[in-house]
Amino acid sequence: MERIRERVIQIYGNLVSLLQKCIFCILSVGPIPNHIAFIMDGNRRFTKKCKLMEGAGHKIGFSALMSMLKYCYEFGVRYVTVYAFSIENFKRSPEEVQSLMDLMLEKIEEILKEQSIVNRYGVRVIFSGNLKLLSEPVRLAAERAMLATAKNSKAVLSICVAYTSTNEIMHAVQESCEEKWDEITLLNSSGAGYGLISLGGYEQDEMDHLIKLTDIEKHMYMAAAPDPDIIIRTSGETRLSNFLLWQSANCYLYSPSVLWPEIGFRQFLWAILNFQQIHFYLDKQRKQS
Numbered sequence: 001m002e003r004i005r006e007r008v009i010q011i012y013g014n015l016v017s018l019l020q021k022c023i024f025c026i027l028s029v030g031p032i033p034n035h036i037a038f039i040m041d042g043n044r045r046f047t048k049k050c051k052l053m054e055g056a057g058h059k060i061g062f063s064a065l066m067s068m069l070k071y072c073y074e075f076g077v078r079y080v081t082v083y084a085f086s087i088e089n090f091k092r093s094p095e096e097v098q099s100l101m102d103l104m105l106e107k108i109e110e111i112l113k114e115q116s117i118v119n120r121y122g123v124r125v126i127f128s129g130n131l132k133l134l135s136e137p138v139r140l141a142a143e144r145a146m147l148a149t150a151k152n153s154k155a156v157l158s159i160c161v162a163y164t165s166t167n168e169i170m171h172a173v174q175e176s177c178e179e180k181w182d183e184i185t186l187l188n189s190s191g192a193g194y195g196l197i198s199l200g201g202y203e204q205d206e207m208d209h210l211i212k213l214t215d216i217e218k219h220m221y222m223a224a225a226p227d228p229d230i231i232i233r234t235s236g237e238t239r240l241s242n243f244l245l246w247q248s249a250n251c252y253l254y255s256p257s258v259l260w261p262e263i264g265f266r267q268f269l270w271a272i273l274n275f276q277q278i279h280f281y282l283d284k285q286r287k288q289s
């Protein structure tokens with residue numbers, strides 16, 4: 001009896017994944033987003049709603065993330081970014097921060113296993129954020145994961161930890177200033193006489209030594225990924241909460257009402273359909289003008 005039950009579940013699973021593949025095939029006639037970013041909101045609310053043990057929502061949330069990654073990579077999305085832990089989250093109780101860090105540590109080990117989604121789909125993992133703020137075990141595990149997947153080239157997963165956009169922008173501006181300062185100091189020592197910021201009347205060669213947009217962008221934590229096409233934030237929230245502010249100027253925000261652990265194929269499909277609709281509309285407008 002048990003074996004028949006297992007077989008039925010297996011056949012059902014195969015049918016569902018066949019159906020999903022057919023749907024992806026039809027959808028891929030339209031534009032495929034290159035980069036989807038997720039704000040995984042509502043894990044604690046899910047724990048409360050389902051009267052689960054503390055921390056269970058985040059564990060189920062991780063499984064939901066694995067399903068989303070599978071849909072993204074099956075559909076051909078090359079870049080996925082997740083907001084896993086913001087700098088603001090350090091203000092939570094020490095017990096909660098510790099339990100989230102323990103989960104992170106456990107799940108980093110899990111994603112490095114041979115049969116994990118990361119290895120099955122050839123995904124390079126990047127941890128983006130102010131990693132110095134992490135405890136040593138988590139930082140080392142993150143570095144190990146980046147090294148172990150550095151040669152994977154089919155897709156990229158950016159995990160934002162100890163991240164906020166304002167911190168990212170500040171870091172990038174500081175790095176660019178330091179880089180320019182070193183450049184100018186080097187030139188001055190050779191007798192050229194430039195300043196980093198000089199007021200009025202620039203000569204062309206002086207302009208070459210001002211900080212440009214590309215200088216700042218190359219120092220962003222998210223420099224390895226293009227700007228996102230879609231940001232999906234669960235639990236009906238439409239705020240960005242200091243996530244990818246620099247990169248989201250032209251991005252579409254989708255906020256389904258489900259809590260993060262409840263997100264599934266239906267929400268993914270809806271996000272893609274909405275994105276494609278907006279894409280077609282903008283394309284039509286561009287052709288008309």
Ligand SMILES: CC(C)=CCC/C(C)=C/CC/C(C)=C/COP(=O)(O)OP(=O)(O)O
Pocket residue numbers: 040041042043044045046058059061062065082083084085086089103104107108159
């Ligand atoms: C390795 C890896 C990528 C692990 C990620 C695991 C995971 C699901 C982390 C979510 C972290 C987080 C603070 C989510 C926000 O929900 P919340 O806690 O703020 O819940 P609420 O919105 O209901 O308060």
